Amino acid sequence: MPTRPHALLPALALALTAPLHADAPSADLADWEAVLEEARGQTVYWNAWGGDDRTNRYIEWVARRVAEEHDLRLVHVKLDDTSAAVSRVLAEKAGGNREDGSIDLIWINGENFAAMKEADLLFGPFAERLPNFALTHPEYNPEVVTDFTLPTEGYESPWGKAQITLYYDGEEIGDAGPPHSIEALLAWAEANPGRFSYPRIPDFTGSTFLKQALIALVDDPAPLYAPAEESDFAAVTAPLWDYLDALHPHLWRSGRQFPATGPELRRLMGDGELSLAFTFYPSEPAAAVADFELPESVRSYVLDEGTLGNVHFVAIPFNSPHRAGAMAVANFLLSPEAQAHKQDLAVWGDRTVLDVARLPEADRARFAIDAENPAMLAAEALEKTLPEPHPSWMTALQEAWRERYVRR
Numbered sequence: 512m513p514t515r516p517h518a519l520l521p522a523l524a525l526a527l528t529a530p531l532h533a534d535a536p537s538a539d540l541a542d543w544e545a546v547l548e549e550a551r552g553q554t555v556y557w558n559a560w561g562g563d564d565r566t567n568r569y570i571e572w573v574a575r576r577v578a579e580e581h582d583l584r585l586v587h588v589k590l591d592d593t594s595a596a597v598s599r600v601l602a603e604k605a606g607g608n609r610e611d612g613s614i615d616l617i618w619i620n621g622e623n624f625a626a627m628k629e630a631d632l633l634f635g636p637f638a639e640r641l642p643n644f645a646l647t648h649p650e651y652n653p654e655v656v657t658d659f660t661l662p663t664e665g666y667e668s669p670w671g672k673a674q675i676t677l678y679y680d681g682e683e684i685g686d687a688g689p690p691h692s693i694e695a696l697l698a699w700a701e702a703n704p705g706r707f708s709y710p711r712i713p714d715f716t717g718s719t720f721l722k723q724a725l726i727a728l729v730d731d732p733a734p735l736y737a738p739a740e741e742s743d744f745a746a747v748t749a750p751l752w753d754y755l756d757a758l759h760p761h762l763w764r765s766g767r768q769f770p771a772t773g774p775e776l777r778r779l780m781g782d783g784e785l786s787l788a789f790t791f792y793p794s795e796p797a798a799a800v801a802d803f804e805l806p807e808s809v810r811s812y813v814l815d816e817g818t819l820g821n822v823h824f825v826a827i828p829f830n831s832p833h834r835a836g837a838m839a840v841a842n843f844l845l846s847p848e849a850q851a852h853k854q855d856l857a858v859w860g861d862r863t864v865l866d867v868a869r870l871p872e873a874d875r876a877r878f879a880i881d882a883e884n885p886a887m888l889a890a891e892a893l894e895k896t897l898p899e900p901h902p903s904w905m906t907a908l909q910e911a912w913r914e915r916y917v918r919r
Contacts, residue, residue, distance in 0.1 A: 541640075543640075543642055546835050546838055546839065547581060547835075547839055549835035549836075550581055550583050550833075550835040550836040550838070550839040551581065551582045551583060552582060552583065553583045553584070553833040553835065553836035554583070554584040554585075554586060554833065554836070555577075555583060555584065555585050555586065555615045555616055555833050555836040555837050555839075555840055556586050556588050556613065556614055556615045556616070556833075557570070557585060557586065557587055557588065557615065557616040557617075557618070557825075557837075557840065558588045558590055558593070558596040558614050558616070558617045558618070559587060559588070559589070559590060559616075559617070559618035560589070560590050560591075560593065560618060561587065561589025561590060561591070562589075562591065562772050562774060563772075563773075563774050564774075565798065565858065565859045565860070566859060566861075567587065567589070568858070568859075569852070569853055569858055569859045569861075570585075570587045571587070572852065572858070573585060573840070573843065573844065573849065574586075574587065576843065576848075576849070577839065577840055577843050580843065581836075581839045581843070583836045583839060583840075585840060588614070592713070593617065593618065593619055593623045594623055594626075596614055596617050596623075597617075597619075597623050597626055597627055597632070599613065599614065600612060600614060600627065600632045600828045600829075600830070601630060601632060603830055604630070604632060604829070604830065608830055609829070609830050610830055610832060611830065611832050612828050612829075612830035612831050612832065614828050614831065615827065615828070615831040615832070615833045615834070615836065615837040616825050616826070616827060616831070616837040616840060616841065617825065617826050617827075617828065618823065618824075618825055619667060619823075619824055619825065619826050620658050620659065620667070620821060620822065620823045620824050621658065621659045621821070621899065621902045621905055622659070622902040622903070622905045622906050624658050624659070624661070624663075624666075624667055624824065624826065624902070625658075625659065625661055625902040625903070627826065627828075628661070628666060631829065632828055632829055633666045633667070633826055633827065633828065633829055634666075634826075634827040634828060634829050634831060634834055635664075635665050635666040635667075635826075635827065636664055636665020636666055637665060637666075637668070637827060637834075637838055637841075638656075638663065638665045638666070638667060638668040638669075638841070639665050640665075640838075641668060641838060641841055641842040641845060642842060643842050643843075643845035643846050644668065644842075644845060646845060646847070646865045646866065646869075646870065647669060647845070647864050647865055647866060648866035648869055651866060651869075652864075652866055654672075654821070654822050655669040655822055655864050656669075657822075658821070658822070658824060658902075659821065659899040659900065659901060659902040659905075660736055660898070660899065660900070660901050660902070661901075661902065663824065666826060667824035667825060667826040668824055668825050668826070668841040668842075668844070668845065669822045669823070669824050669845070669864040670823065670824065670825055670841070670844040670845065670850075670853075670864060671822070671823045671853065671861040671862060671863075671864060672820065672821075672822055672823075672861070672862040672863070672864055673791040673792055673793075673820060673821055673822075673823060673861075673862070674791070674793055674813070674818055674819065674820030674821075674862075674893055674896055675719060675720070675723055675789055675790075675791060675813070675814075675818035675819050675820070676789060676790055676791075676792070676793040676795070676796070676811050676812075676813060676818065676888055676893075677689065677787065677788070677789045677811070677812055677813065677814070677818075678780070678787075678788055678789065678790065678795075678796035678805075678809050678810065678811045678812070678886065679786060679787045679788075679809065679810060679812075680780070680786050680787075680806060680808050680809055681808045681809070681810050682806070682808040683706075683786040683808075684786055684787070689787055689812065690787075691812075691814055691815045692727065692814055692815055692816060693723070693724050693727035693728065693754070693814070693816075694727070696758075697754065697757060697758050697761075699787070700758055700761040700762065701761050703761075703786060703787075704760075704761045704765075705761070705762070705763050705764070705765070705784075706763070706785055706786040706787060707761075707762060707763065707785060707786070707787045707788070708762045708763035708764075708766075708769060708770055708776065708779070708785065708788075709762075709769065709770075709776070709789070710769060710770050710771065710772055710773055710775070710776055711769035711770065711771055712769075712908075712909050712912040712913060712916075713909045713913075714771065714772055714773070715773075715791070716772065716773040716776070716789075716790070716791050717769070718905055718908065718909055719791060719819055720789065721751065721908045721909075721912060722735075722819055722899070722900055722904065722905070722908065723814075723818060723819050723897075724751055724754060724755075725747075725748065725750075725751045725900075725904075725908070726819070726897060726900070727814075727816060728750040728751055728754055729747060729750060732900075734747050735747075735900035735901065735904055736898070736900055736901055737901055738901055738903045739901065739903040739904045739906075739907040740903065744907060744911075748908070748911065751908075752911075752915060755912075755916075759916070763779065763784065763785060773790055773791060773795075776788045776789070776790070777790065777795065777799055777804065777805070778804075780805055780809070781799070781804045781805050781806075792859075792860060792861055792862075793811070793860075793862060793888050793893060794854070794856055794859075794860030794861070794862065794887065794888070795860055796809050796810075796811045796886045796888075797811065797856055797860065797884040797886040797887040797888070798856040798857070798859070798860040799886075800884065800885075800886040801856050801857065801884060805886070807885070807886075809886045810885065810886055811886055811887065811888040811892075812888070812892070813888070813892050813893065813895070816895075816897075817895035817896060817897045818895075818896070818897060819896075819897045819898075819899060820893070820896035820897065820898075820899075821899045822864060825837075825840075825841050825844065827841075845864070845865070847865065847870060847874040847877055848877075850863040850864070850865050850878075851863070851874075851877035851878055854878060856884065856887075862893075863878060865878075
């Protein structure tokens with residue numbers, strides 16, 4: 512589970528004084544202006560998921576702004592699966608490429624961060640050296656320095672928050688309302704066949720649904736916060752497979768086919784094929800209503816027991832040839848300007864990692880929520896956030912799901 516705030520302070524102090532990875536930029540990282548000067552003229556290749564138009568447009572905006580502000584070029588290398596970038600860095604290390612890697616920045620968290628850190632594929636610690644990192648106030652917000660139970664130790668920089676949020680068409684569901692627990696979801700699906708689904712594994716959103724269900728169904732969630740290999744995996748996960756076996760026949764297309772991604776799930780809602788769906792971005796339903804992708808009758812909510820949430824990060828591979836430029840981009844992503852633009856429903860709607868209450872008044876005003884949009888989830892609804900299990904559970908659940916449900 513996330514580390515308590517007071518327990519983070521020694522780790523943060525150590526990160527600020529610990530020596531950097533040997534393959535460091537030539538500039539002294541204590542001199543931020545020197546880092547920015549080195550970044551000028553560099554081309555930063557940012558490997559990031561490219562499966563959503565809003566996200567892609569936001570990264571295009573970031574590219575324009577860092578070009579204006581830092582005279583550097585940002586190239587979005589669009590990924591279907593972040594693990595492909597991890598594999599590439601691993602292959603470069605195996606081939607002896609320690610200084611001229613093809614990736615400068617990766618959008619990452621969870622099992623991919625754990626894999627890269629375990630294999631010593633990351634540059635750092637660098638995050639606490641970014642001037643804007645202080646605006647996250649990690650002493651009060653330990654989630655910005657904790658990734659799926661693992662301390663980040665400065666090897667990745669936060670830039671957004673996510674939490675499972677369900678949304679439904681109020682005109683179709685009617686006065687009975689949507690299901691408010693995992694158990695109630697099964698009963699609702701049985702009564703409304705074909706009107707719900709989840710993305711196909713190993714999609715991140717679909718995999719998160721498995722973890723959400725497992726947390727709700729197990730008698731004791733404690734084993735989920737330690738490495739999966741330390742538990743009796745079959746016994747712990749048995750309630751999940753029983754649940755999915757009962758759920759699948761009542762899903763969209765009788766569970767014989769699954770949407771590929773979260774955006775495809777949203778499209779099915781917009782087309783009227785589903786009445787109930789979910790996303791990992793709490794503002795997504797409201798943004799989609801504003802863009803006329805979803806009907807005005809859509810409403811958002813979270814389960815009574817809370818929903819899984821996490822922070823997503825950017826990291827720098829150990830062999831990036833443009834580490835100064837990558838840090839300049841990571842720092843810009845933490846600026847109030849970039850964070851507020853990202854949270855704007857007309858842009859993306861991704862929640863900020865900044866401690867808004869501790870920002871200067873002028874910056875706080877940037878983050879006002881559009882409460883008039885009826886599909887917008889109230890901020891207090893996200894206070895009951897369930898912590899992510901240990902990253903090994905994601906991989907183990909994905910493998911077990913495919914073994915059980917993929918027809919060969």
